[in-house]
Amino acid sequence: MAKKVKKRKEIKRKLLHKYRLVILNESTFEEKISFKLSRLNVFVTGSLFIIGLIGLTTLLIAFTPLREYIPGYSSTELKRQATELTYKTDSLVRSLDYTNRYLDNIRMVLRGEVENTVVNRDSLFEQYKLDPSTVDLTPIKEDSLLRAEVALEDKYNLFERNSEKIGIVFFPPITGMVTQQYDSDSKHYAVDVVAPKNAPVKAVANGVVIFSEWTADTGYVLIIEHKEGFLSAYKHNGSLNKKQGDLVKAGEVIASVGNTGELTTGPHLHFELWDNGTPVNPLDFIDFK
Structure with missing residues (x-):
């Protein structure tokens, strides 16, 4: 102790x-x-x-910001930035996907190709089109009274009334004789119109030029994007007056008739009209005479 x-x-x-x-x-x-x-x-x-x-x-x-230099440390700001970058990346991926689809559509126009999955819309319309003779179009009493009331109101209406939307109107790019018509069976998704060499080629409607280049098969090619999903293609031109990105108006000269490219037999215009990725017969919309 x-x-x-x-x-x-x-x-x-x-x-x-x-x-x-x-x-x-x-x-x-x-x-x-x-x-x-x-x-x-x-x-x-x-x-x-x-x-x-x-x-x-x-x-x-x-x-202090020194913590961000520690390996493995994740701050709130870094998490927020990572989340924003994730959203932006997702948006860019979607935009890239839409752009690729759009470019595929342009390639189809240039090559004159149509996917096998494309359905002929005209045949669908014919299949489900109603026969007017089978429908009773006789107006009932209430309908007649309503029509009379609306007509009376419109009679004294001094303001301009909204006109019914009738869709896009196309003007002929050139006038001439159609030598080869639209034929989906032979994959000729266009009309060939003969015209004098160097004759002016005009835009069929307002739009923006999305392609204006030389191609080996169809020579000088110009493609215009219009509203409501329409594309118009002008091939075998002798020269091009517009470049990519230019805005054009209906009737404005965009090219001249030529005989360029390997797939041509003389001065003419090879004109195509596409509706949302599907070729349509230009003669259903335009009179070339």
Whole structure:
């Protein structure tokens, strides 16, 4: 027991024993600064310094941008940016998909090809078209009264009435004789119109030029995009007056009749009309005489 008490006193003495730390001038040995220290003071001071350093480092990491340089740390700002980039990437993928489909449509126009999955819309219309003779078109009494009331109101209406939408109207690109008509069976999705060489070729409707280049098979080709999903293609031209991106109006000269390309037999215009990726007979919309 006495040994334990003696050992405790020895430890206490060592911890509380005072030491003097003196800083001297090297040349004159003059005492500048002196400290009285003990092992306990050094231990407590060192512990407090380490705890303060850890606390300061924690604050710097938690409340300053330095935390973003720690490997594996993910901040809220970085998560937000990653989410925004994900949305933008998804939008770009969709836009790229739409663009690729649009370009595929243009390639079909240039090559004169149609996918096997395309359904002939004219045949569908014929299949489901109603026979007017089987429909009773006799107006009922209420309908007659309503018609009379509306006619009376319109009679004294001084303001311009909205006209019914009748769709896009196409003008003939040139006038001449059609030598080869539209024939889907032989994959001739166009009409060939003979005209004098260098005769002006005009736009059939308002639109924007989306293709204006030379191709080996069909020579100088120009394609215009119109409203409601229509595309008009002009092939075998002698020269082109418009370039890609130009806005054109109906009746504006866009090219001249020529005999360019390998698949031509003389000066003429090879004219195609496409409706939302499906070729249609231009003679159903345009009179070339």
